[in-house]
Amino acid sequence: MNPSSHTAHSAAEVEQQGRAIVFATNNSHKLDEIRAILGDRFKVLSLRDIDCHVDIPETANTLEGNAIQKARYIAEHYGYDCFADDTGLEVTALGGEPGVHSARYADGTDHDSEANMQKLLARLKDKDDRRAQFRTVICLARKSDIADYTLFEGIVRGTIAKEKQGSSGFGYDPIFVPEGYDESFAALGDEVKNRISHRARAVAKLADYLKQ
Numbered sequence: 322m323n324p325s326s327h328t329a330h331s332a333a334e335v336e337q338q339g340r341a342i343v344f345a346t347n348n349s350h351k352l353d354e355i356r357a358i359l360g361d362r363f364k365v366l367s368l369r370d371i372d373c374h375v376d377i378p379e380t381a382n383t384l385e386g387n388a389i390q391k392a393r394y395i396a397e398h399y400g401y402d403c404f405a406d407d408t409g410l411e412v413t414a415l416g417g418e419p420g421v422h423s424a425r426y427a428d429g430t431d432h433d434s435e436a437n438m439q440k441l442l443a444r445l446k447d448k449d450d451r452r453a454q455f456r457t458v459i460c461l462a463r464k465s466d467i468a469d470y471t472l473f474e475g476i477v478r479g480t481i482a483k484e485k486q487g488s489s490g491f492g493y494d495p496i497f498v499p500e501g502y503d504e505s506f507a508a509l510g511d512e513v514k515n516r517i518s519h520r521a522r523a524v525a526k527l528a529d530y531l532k533q
C-alpha cells in the first residue's frame with residue numbers, strides 16, 4: 322500500500338488511520354503479540370503492509386543504535402510513526418557478547434541458531450560464571466519530528482545451561498535458563514516465555530506509553 326494513495330471511507334477509518342503505526346518487522350509472532358497488547362486503539366502495520374521491501378540499514382554497533390536507525394528510516398522515508406526492536410543475548414563472562422551480534426555470532430550467517438549456540442557453549446566450556454541476560458530495545462520514532470525518539474528496554478536475567486534443553490521457541494532459547502526457573506526457555510514453552518521475556522517487558526513499556 323502506498324501511504325499517499327490510501328483512501329479512508331468512514332469516520333472510524335479516518336480516526337484509526339490517524340493512529341496507524343508501523344512496527345518495522347514482518348515477523349508474524351511479534352506482530353500478533355503487539356496487536357494483542359495494544360488492542361484496537363492502534364492499527365499496527367507491518368513492513369509488508371506499507372510496501373516496504375528494502376533491507377533497512379542496521380549497521381550500528383549497539384542494540385539502541387540499530388533500533389533507532391530502523392525506526393527513523395521508516396518515519397523519514399514512509400511518513401509513518403514507527404517503532405523497531407533489536408535484541409541481544411549478553412553474557413557476563415564474555416564481556417556482553419554476543420550482544421548486538423547475536424543473530425550472526427557463529428560465522429556471520431544470519432539466524433544459524435545451532436551454530437550460534439555451539440559457539441557460545443564452547444566459549445563457556447570452562448567458565449563457572451554462566452550469567453547472561455536477554456535485552457530488547459524498542460525505539461519509537463515520529464514522522465512529525467525525525468530527530469525525536471523514545472527508547473524502551475526489557476531485560477530478563479538468567480544463566481546459560483551446559484547443554485541444550487527443550488524444543489520450543491527459537492534462537493538461543495534451548496540454552497537460556499531464566500532466573501527463578503530450572504529449565505530453559507525452550508523447555509518452559511511459549512506461555513511462560515511470553516509472560517516473562519525481555520521482549521514482553523519492552524513491549525509492555527511501549528504499550529503503556531502509547532496508551533497514555
Ligand code: IMP
Pocket residue numbers: 406407408409410423424425432434437455490491492493494518520
Ligand atoms: P532480533 O533483534 O529480534 O532479530 O534478535 C536478534 C537475535 O537474537 C536473533 O536472531 C536470535 O538469535 C536472538 N534472539 C532474540 N530474541 C530471542 C529470544 O527470545 N530467544 C532466543 N534468542 C533470541
